[in-house]
Amino acid sequence: MQFKDIVGQRDTINRLTSIIDSGRVSHAQMLLGEVPTVMPLAWAYLQYLCCEHRQHYESGDLRADSCGECPSCKKIASLMHPDLHFIFPTATTSKVKEKPWSGEFQGEFRDFMLDRQGHGDIDDWYDALGIENKQGLIRELDADGVVSDLSLKAYEGGWRMTVVWMAEKMNESFANKLLKTLEEPLPGTLIMLVCESDERLLPTIKSRVQTIRVTGHNSKDKEENAEFAEMLVGWLRMLFKLKMKELSAQVDKMAGLNREQLKLFLQSAQKVMRDCFLNSAAGVACHLGSGDEKFDAQFPKMITVNNIALIEEALDDAIFAVERNAYAKIAMMELSFRLSKALKKK
Numbered sequence: 389m390q391f392k393d394i395v396g397q398r399d400t401i402n403r404l405t406s407i408i409d410s411g412r413v414s415h416a417q418m419l420l421g422e423v424p425t426v427m428p429l430a431w432a433y434l435q436y437l438c439c440e441h442r443q444h445y446e447s448g449d450l451r452a453d454s455c456g457e458c459p460s461c462k463k464i465a466s467l468m469h470p471d472l473h474f475i476f477p478t479a480t481t482s483k484v485k486e487k488p489w490s491g492e493f494q495g496e497f498r499d500f501m502l503d504r505q506g507h508g509d510i511d512d513w514y515d516a517l518g519i520e521n522k523q524g525l526i527r528e529l530d531a532d533g534v535v536s537d538l539s540l541k542a543y544e545g546g547w548r549m550t551v552v553w554m555a556e557k558m559n560e561s562f563a564n565k566l567l568k569t570l571e572e573p574l575p576g577t578l579i580m581l582v583c584e585s586d587e588r589l590l591p592t593i594k595s596r597v598q599t600i601r602v603t604g605h606n607s608k609d610k611e612e613n614a615e616f617a618e619m620l621v622g623w624l625r626m627l628f629k630l631k632m633k634e635l636s637a638q639v640d641k642m643a644g645l646n647r648e649q650l651k652l653f654l655q656s657a658q659k660v661m662r663d664c665f666l667n668s669a670a671g672v673a674c675h676l677g678s679g680d681e682k683f684d685a686q687f688p689k690m691i692t693v694n695n696i697a698l699i700e701e702a703l704d705d706a707i708f709a710v711e712r713n714a715y716a717k718i719a720m721m722e723l724s725f726r727l728s729k730a731l732k733k734k
């Protein structure tokens with residue numbers, strides 16, 4: 389995971405790389421914010437920390453990034469680095485019928501992370517784990533895992549890192565054992581808590597970790613907005629005359645976004661549709677910014693009281709499908725057909 393693959397968050401990223409560049413890396417850190425946003429940052433941060441050829445840039449919005457090419461980068465990107473461990477909430481499953489802990493599910497968790505590139509949330513993880521309605525926890529057994537992982541000699545001679553994903557799910561016995569590790573850190577070790585809410589964490593833990601708050605996704609990110617607008621206009625144009633080959637290529641492009649980005653893209657489409665409807669109803673021009681004045685002038689007129697509800701519903705369903713991890717290509721193809729039909733009902 390490189391920082392360049394993360395949408396937005398440039399200020400946070402520049403702060404994270406400057407912590408590493410200045411050599412002020414604390415042995416205990418917490419990235420606090422929505423986990424699907426925070427985890428990719430934590431991942432890219434550890435990759436940057438271990439990178440053998442860190443890149444620094446003179447221009448652009450990123451000041452630095454990992455190289456993505458060195459052996460260390462490759463191992464962290466594929467989550468195969470021998471000194472990188474994960475602790476996360478677990479419960480009993482059909483495979484592990486008693487004493488569940490993270491050590492039993494490393495393969496499942498790695499697949500879950502790789503599939504979603506860190507963007508999965510706790511419900512997605514419980515689905516992947518198949519624990520049905522049980523609540524996952526991080527327990528004492530997990531703490532024993534942390535201690536043994538961190539006390540080993542580093543295979544690669546660098547940092548030994550443990551990420552505690554959804555740290556708010558730790559129970560009291562885990563918290564007490566973690567506290568001991570935080571009080572007497574071993575040199576060269578790093579514990580990274582990835583956490584949505586620190587309310588349930590012991591104050592003594594909070595006071596011993598360096599906390600970096602990550603606010604929600606910055607949807608005002610200019611580059612992303614421009615990219616979305618271009619993609620949106622290209623797609624909308626195709627909905628009037630469905631040519632399967634072109635539509636399929638466009639759908640591939642949209643489905644190639646990661647889940648979080650696709651959701652944002654669909655939300656931005658929803659906003660554009662609403663604006664078109666409100667503006668055309670009020671007789672005001674709507675600026676789609678397609679670079680084609682004729683299209684900009686004509687398209688909003690297609691969104692009327694006769695189809696706005698159908699359009700909203702189709703987009704809602706697609707957002708829901710993306711959230712539920714449906715196959716993005718099928719969801720976007722279905723959405724294209726529904727929108728195309730709705731637009732004809734102007």
Ligand SMILES: [Zn+2]
Pocket residue numbers: 438439440441442454455456457458459460461
């Ligand atoms: Zn590298």
